[in-house]
Amino acid sequence: MATTVRRTAVTLPAAPLGPENPLPALRPLDEVHVLDERARAGLPRDMARQIGYRPLTSLLPVRVRDGYGRTRRHTEFEAVVLENAHLRVTVLPGLGGRVHSLVHLPTGRELLYRNPVFQPAAFALNGAWFSGGIEWNIGATGHTTLSCAPLHAALVPAPDGGAMVRLWEWERLRDLPFQVDLWLPEDSAHLYVGVRVRNPHERPAPVSWWSNTAVPEDSGSRILAPAEQAWHFGHERDLRRVPVPEHDGADRTYPLRSAYPADFFYEVPDGERRWIAALDAEGHGLVQTSTDLLRGRKLFVWGSGRGGRRWQEWLTEPGTPGYAEIQAGLARTQLEHVRLEAGAEFSWLEAYGPLSADPAAVHGGDWAAARAAAGRALEEALPRQQVAEAFAAWRPHADAEPGERLAAGSGWGALEVLCGGHKLPGTPFPESTLGEPQEPWLQLWRTGVFPTPRRVTPPGPTLVAPHWRDMLETAPADPLTEYHLGVAQWHAGDIAQAVRSWERGLPLAPSRWPLLRCLAVADAVAGNQDRAVDRYAEAVEDLAHESRGGETWTAAESALAREAMTVALAAGRPAVARTVWERLRPALREQGRFRLLAARLLAAEGHVVAARRVFEDGFEVPDLREGDEALSTLWARLTNRPLPPRYDFRMRPPS
Incomplete structure (x- = not known):
């Protein structure tokens, strides 16, 4: 055959x-x-x-x-x-x-x-x-x-x-x-x-x-x-x-x-x-x-x-x-x-x-x-x-040029090959694969200016390699450019410059929440938990007023609220976590990650029986990470009963 x-x-x-x-x-x-x-x-x-x-x-x-x-x-x-x-x-x-x-x-x-x-x-x-x-x-x-x-x-x-x-x-x-x-x-x-x-x-x-x-x-x-x-x-x-x-x-x-x-x-x-x-x-x-x-x-x-x-x-x-x-x-x-x-x-x-x-x-x-x-x-x-x-x-x-195409990947390779002038026989990244995610970066490379989006939307992905960071540093310093520049500087380990870029962009930003969230992360990493909580709360409020609905906006609301509640609870400020919770759309509250956060919030407020009832009613956290012991740790705070098998993801002996 x-x-x-x-x-x-x-x-x-x-x-x-x-x-x-x-x-x-x-x-x-x-x-x-x-x-x-x-x-x-x-x-x-x-x-x-x-x-x-x-x-x-x-x-x-x-x-x-x-x-x-x-x-x-x-x-x-x-x-x-x-x-x-x-x-x-x-x-x-x-x-x-x-x-x-x-x-x-x-x-x-x-x-x-x-x-x-x-x-x-x-x-x-x-x-x-x-x-x-x-x-x-x-x-x-x-x-x-x-x-x-x-x-x-x-x-x-x-x-x-x-x-x-x-x-x-x-x-x-x-x-x-x-x-x-x-x-x-x-x-x-x-x-x-x-x-x-x-x-x-x-x-x-x-x-x-x-x-x-x-x-x-x-x-x-x-x-x-x-x-x-x-x-x-x-x-x-x-x-x-x-x-x-x-x-x-x-x-x-x-x-x-x-x-x-x-x-x-x-x-x-x-x-x-x-x-x-x-x-x-x-x-x-x-x-x-x-x-x-x-x-x-x-x-x-x-x-x-x-x-x-x-x-x-x-x-x-x-x-x-x-x-x-x-x-x-x-x-x-x-x-x-x-x-x-x-x-x-x-x-x-x-x-x-x-x-x-x-x-x-x-x-x-x-x-x-x-x-x-x-x-x-x-x-x-x-x-x-x-x-x-x-x-x-x-x-x-290995260098043979591909013939009949069977599937298409992303356009990121095409962007890097075009801007870097790389010659890669056998693995072509044609310009035809460039798409909407690459478009603003293509314009930055061609014009030196990071374009303002035509409609209000959460910021797109940031490129952080040294050559992109250099382009952002020489581009006109509008709020969106400062946002992306700060992310690139953060990736490079220049934390102080990243914070300065985000702070420069904040006063004139039509959308404040992306910059506030970045500054909140910087505060949390630096150990300034109270200021991080305050900035997260302000970011959640700003996003709630700006959100247009739809998949991308809902993803932003979910991600920002998860972070804000987690940081607020870790800082011992359940009242702020409760305010974020009240801001959530009902559909988001039913997500597994938020059910877990709800149980943590109830426990922090002293409502142990209600927190345990969240577990008893049943929930799943689809994005539970390998090695994450949040479920077993919280259960142990709520009761001395054995951990139910459905929540037992422990990868090491119980401590």
């Missing part, structure tokens, strides 16, 4: 993504994967250096995606299917290029964990993310901001003369273009994936990349990799070397034998082939391997505890089998960033496919024999030399 590539659609019960949060993400990242200087002191020197190398401190210029809910309806998603006699590969270009399904045709086995629903949850760096399949994580520690975003996609000639699907975009956290080329040679039982990340700038850039594969999980599932040690990161929030497979009295290569969520970054010795596999009780499953540049291998487990099981339910639906994640990255751990020199690139080849090995060896008590059995089976199915040859064959095709 010759390899075919066709366009189709995948229909899933899906929660709509909803609007972006229009407030710029000024607050530091709420990232659990962080280590302080003391924790880094005992690590290998290269690892400690890369953990400390320019970690992400801001989401800017990307916006937060938190407008989704949990009500699903059947929705069609555009898909591209690659198929030969061995595999059927389904890719979703509109959702980060996710490989949704990988079916081994001779046996009919689905090799991936294929989520039966599309349910966004707050796991990506910028919020909306969904579980399942193979995702391409670029940018920084965590799930990419492109998890639920469209990528450019097109057909390109493959090294064997067939068709290859190219996915590409401009990653905005680090301002780097990347591409992912997928192809199925006619006689291959493995999907080949060529990846390239380029740095077109005149300065080095930090790079993080992890290819993340969700695999089915049950009591017989075992994860194998060529390692005797791993770096463990769990609820203790430290990185420590542990033996493989047994640690703290249990074999951790079986995902369900861990009680709580944890990362295991395998220490694959230099010179060893890079691979990781997930095999079931019969010795069947999926293997991922690559050329040597993709150094790291990781196992993520949800564990068997109540919190991990609840998260699995939350990301799909009750009764659905669980999953674990096997990952491959540029560094040994996900806490590291790798330096990419100016004008240079990283490129490598990955392969995904079925693997079968002797189950007696795979699940035997001898770890060396188990991983050797899987390694031999891989070498027989896909020799290491063959992967190296496939990479060499792909490299000349």
Whole structure:
């Protein structure tokens, strides 16, 4: 059977993504994967250096995606299917290029964990993310901001003369273009994936990349990799070397034998082939391997505890089998960033496919024999030399110009290429992709003036790279320009200048609330909680008078009110939080995040029984973040009764 590539659609019960949060993400990242200087002191020197190398401190210029809910309806998603006699590969270009399904045709086995629903949850760096399949994580520690975003996609000639699907975009956290080329040679039982990340700038850039594969999980599932040690990161929030497979009295290569969520970054010795596999009780499953540049291998487990099981339910639906994640990255751990020199690139080849090995060896008590059995089976199915040859064959095709277009991504890459004069063969960002979000920035570049919008609307996204900040600094200083300049200065770490820019813009601003909110955040970060509360209250009042209704305005009202109530309650000023609550539209009060805030407000006012009744009536917080203990913490303040299972998202032992 010759390899075919066709366009189709995948229909899933899906929660709509909803609007972006229009407030710029000024607050530091709420990232659990962080280590302080003391924790880094005992690590290998290269690892400690890369953990400390320019970690992400801001989401800017990307916006937060938190407008989704949990009500699903059947929705069609555009898909591209690659198929030969061995595999059927389904890719979703509109959702980060996710490989949704990988079916081994001779046996009919689905090799991936294929989520039966599309349910966004707050796991990506910028919020909306969904579980399942193979995702391409670029940018920084965590799930990419492109998890639920469209990528450019097109057909390109493959090294064997067939068709290859190219996915590409401009990653905005680090301002780097990347591409992912997928192809199925006619006689291959493995999907080949060529990846390239380029740095077109005149300065080095930090790079993080992890290819993340969700695999089915049950009591017989075992994860194998060529390692005797791993770096463990769990609820203790430290990185420590542990033996493989047994640690703290249990074999951790079986995902369900861990009680709580944890990362295991395998220490694959230099010179060893890079691979990781997930095999079931019969010795069947999926293997991922690559050329040597993709150094790291990781196992993520949800564990068997109540919190991990609840998260699995939350990301799909009750009764659905669980999953674990096997990952491959540029560094040994996900806490590291790798330096990419100016004008240079990283490129490598990955392969995904079925693997079968002797189950007696795979699940035997001898770890060396188990991983050797899987390694031999891989070498027989896909020799290491063959992967190296496939990479060499792909490299000349990485610059091939795309042919038939399959999907369109954003216009941000086109803006950066146009303004920077970058030459990126193989990944064109044509001006035809420029749209409304890019238009004011295009005018700023062409005229030196940031345009005044034709209608009253919440400010659009702010670009913060040094060249855009320079343009804003020389543009006429009207209130909207001062707003964007302040955001760019804040991102650069120049807090004092940012505050001055926002304060300069405030007296003449027709819309005061965006500037007041920025100043409130600055006050809160500086520890001036009372002034932050007052400015938030003033911003909420101003927005209430200005709001025109509609999706964008409602998103602004919701986001600003959530922040204002949170800061007021933290400052011990429930009367201000009550005033904000009274300003809310009735529909907003029913949102899960506001139900939680209502319970907090009632508790702060001394109405403990009423606060507990909010829990008893039931609510869901769609954008609950990984590691967020707000539900269990508040419940413990209200009662000494056990936390109801529906609210138990704890990822560590109760304190």
